[in-house]
Amino acid sequence: MxxxxxxxxxxxxxxxxxxxxxxxxxxxxxxxxxxxxxxxxxxxxxxxxxxxxxxxxxxxxxxxxxxxxxxxxxxxxxxxxxxxxxxxxxxxxxxxxxxxxxxxxxxxxxxxxxxxxxxxxxxxxxxxxxxxxxxxxxxxxxxxxxxxxxxxxxxxxxxxxxxxxxxxLPDVHDGIDALRSKFRANGLDEKDLVLLTAAHTVGTTACFFLQDRLYNTPLPGGGRGADPTIPPGFLSELKSRCAPGDFNTRLPLDRGSGNVFDTSILRNIRNGFAVIGSDAALYNDTATVDVVDSYSGLLSNFFGPYFRQDFADAMVRMGSIGVVTGGAGEVRKVCSKFN
Ligand code: HEM
The missing domain is CATH 1.10.520.10 (Peroxidase; domain 1)
Structure with missing residues (x-):
């Protein structure tokens, strides 16, 4: 009852x-x-x-x-x-x-x-x-x-x-500067950006979010094609999962470890196996590279920094963004409708 x-x-x-x-x-x-x-x-x-x-x-x-x-x-x-x-x-x-x-x-x-x-x-x-x-x-x-x-x-x-x-909202097409400034606008720094994006250790993305990365990225020499920073073997793998125009097939964001909450996503980002462009962008800037590296090493499990603790702390910080408290706002009766 x-x-x-x-x-x-x-x-x-x-x-x-x-x-x-x-x-x-x-x-x-x-x-x-x-x-x-x-x-x-x-x-x-x-x-x-x-x-x-x-x-x-x-x-x-x-x-x-x-x-x-x-x-x-x-x-x-x-x-x-x-x-x-x-x-x-x-x-x-x-x-x-x-x-x-x-x-x-x-x-x-x-x-x-x-x-x-x-x-x-x-x-x-x-x-x-x-x-x-x-x-x-x-x-x-x-x-x-x-x-x-x-x-x-x-x-x-x-x-x-x-x-x-x-x-x-941050977008898969955002480069590191845009990602950083969108997080900063919410009071979160580069470390939070990396830690929170590491939530991609679980879950999947629709091929919709890879179409531009695989087939429609502006190329330095002109024209459009695959993001040239994707290692060739991985590019073939991604293309075989997400054909041109396929918006619906889903693939793990954390290659090889999509069902387990761990730091494999950060090693994947470090090693060029980021699935979506915004994850790959985290390895394009010294500040975020240092954070990715600090949690990717096996020794960090023993000597820190401790990913699990720091991820939890970052979640609490994210959960405090712009909260409505005290007498402001309302407590809805039904979540999909204002009272
Ligand atoms: C840095 C900017 C971020 C971008 C551009 C981004 C983008 C995306 C995209 C495109 C997907 C696939 C969505 C779908 O196809 O259903 C996704 C999935 C996901 N994102 Fe992010 N994300 C970002 C940050 C975050 C953060 C901060 C969290 C949580 C702390 C998060 C948690 C997740 C999870 C868990 C999934 C898997 C969802 C599922 O399997 O249904 N993401 N993200």
Whole structure:
């Protein structure tokens, strides 16, 4: 039976200072002072995190490909207007943020909605969709063999969804300067860029995102063809998987290790086996090359830097981008609709 949690329980204020009572009531109401905190729902909806984890676990057992999709979903949420659940809004008229082609292939929105339905039954109006996205991404990382880590919560849902806002998302065609400046615009540095892109250790890409890289890259001597930086053997391999005009076939982003959360993606990037252009771009700049190299060596497992810990920390930083907290925004009843 669904557990019911109250948002406020009529605290007895007798004997308490007015300020203390006010902050206690705010805490019970799930309102913070504008900061995220680990365990934000521990009093207001104690089952919040376990409910999300169980929905993600069940979905991942039925379809393991949904786990990487949930991780990608948080990136797409956070990089557009901040981590405010705006990507979940369905417009109908084609003008919602999610309708932007930059979100091509985005999946897992219905998993977030499924968790939300359960949480509304347990604790109506308490747990935000933005927090469900963050918790689901965290759980997806753990369930693919990545690190387990605490996620601060207390995000509220945004009240704006605009198709043009998603133009700012990083793109497979971006070179290292564009990638760096898009991350910097969100308060993330080169190390975060490499660590977070290493999320491509799991999951797949559609051939759609390789078409230009394989067949339509402007060549130095004029004309168009394959990206000349792709090693010839790997180019043949990619072309055999993604024929010209094939948009739908999917291939692992981390060649040879697509189902396991590990640092093989970074070694692939270092060795010229990046599948998409933006991953390859990480090896085109001294600052990012140094980061890739630092985590690619086998000795880093023993002496650091420690990829799993640093990836988790970078996820928490990404999850803090532009969060809506305190009394701003709302807690949606349904993730795909404003209240
Ligand atoms: C640096 C800029 C990035 C670019 C240009 C980029 C681009 C892409 C593209 C084109 C795909 C394939 C999508 C599809 O065909 O369904 C993809 C998949 C994915 N991305 Fe990224 N990405 C970037 C950063 C990130 C970050 C920061 C994360 C998470 C922290 C992330 C997580 C993922 C995951 C897990 C997948 C696999 C999705 C699946 O299997 O359904 N990406 N990315």
């Amino acid at each position: 669904a557990r019911r949690c109250s948002r406020s329980n009529g605290t007895n204020v007798t004997g308490l200072g007015l300020a203390m009572a006010a902050s206690w009531l705010l805490l019970l109401a799930g309102v913070s002072d504008g900061q995220l905190q680990v365990g934000f729902y521990s009093r207001t909806c104690p089952g919040a995190e376990s409910t999300v984890a169980s929905v993600v676990r069940q979905s991942g057992s039925a379809d393991p490909t949904i786990l990487p999709a949930l991780l990608r979903l948080q990136f797409h949420d956070c990089f557009v207007r901040g981590c405010d659940g705006s990507v979940l809004i369905k417009g109908g008229s084609g003008s919602a943020e999610v309708d932007n082609s930059k979100h091509q292939g985005l999946r897992g929105l219905e998993i977030i909605e499924g968790a939300k339905t359960q949480l509304e039954a347990q604790c109506p109006g308490v747990v935000s969709c933005a927090d469900i996205v963050a918790l689901a991404a965290r759980d997806a990382v753990a369930f693919t063999g990545g690190p387990s880590f605490d996620v601060p919560t207390g995000r509220r849902d945004g009240k704006v969804s605009n198709i043009r806002d998603a133009d700012a």
